[in-house]
Amino acid sequence: MATQNPIEMDGTYPLPEAQLDRFLVKTRMGYPDPAAELRVLHGEHAGAQIADVERVSSPERIGALIAAARTVHVAPSLMQYIVSLVGHTRSMPLLRLGASPRGALGLLRASRVRAAMLGRPFVVPGDVQALAGPVLAHRVIPSATFEVSGGLASDAIDEAVAAVEAPPVDARA
Structure with missing residues (x-):
């Protein structure tokens, strides 16, 4: 866990992409x-x-929660959906840099945790879609043209989610 000051503040510098990619989620307080x-x-x-x-x-309770999240089932079609979604960010003209494989892994892990928190033993497309922005937006870099037009990384992730077709919900698969 870390805090980050706005880049506009004196004395702050943007983190390199490799460091940003190591944070699972970015939220604004x-x-x-x-x-x-x-x-x-x-x-x-x-x-x-x-x-x-x-x-x-x-520590024991936290370990048990981590172990429980790891048991949440993810259908192969949903794993493919995550790969397709992350891959789509790499070919978007809105982005100069798309999400990395670490971003796909983070999205998978976060989706499992969300499903567990909601009492489900399986991930659904809505879990992936709900977490795509918080998990991926800080891992991508908007193109200069997109940024100048007021576009944000989170907007590009929203567009990727809208563009990539989600698989049907099938908890058994």
Whole structure:
């Protein structure tokens, strides 16, 4: 887990593609809501609360959850879908650099976890589609033309998801 300052801030530099590719998911936190920001002003910030942190899990429980996610079934057609989706990013004019094989592996792993979190022992196309943006957008580089026109990497991933046909849902396959 890591945090990243906006690139526009002084003293920050973009991470190289090889480093970005090693993060499973990128999410934007945004600003805190007014109530949370008020708590910060009252001294309830991370530094003041460090002694109050409570354990919510154990290494054994986390290991068991990881093992459970690995047992989630992924049909061969869905593995092919992931390969096709990631491969599509490599030929898109909107992107100067498409997603790597590590991106495909990350999308597979994240899809398994999502299915497990939703109580399913199998992955469906919706799992892959829901996670394509968070898992792949930080791994691709938009073309200069696309960026100048206001396009974002996440927009290109959305287009890839729309362009690549998902297989029918069949939990048994």
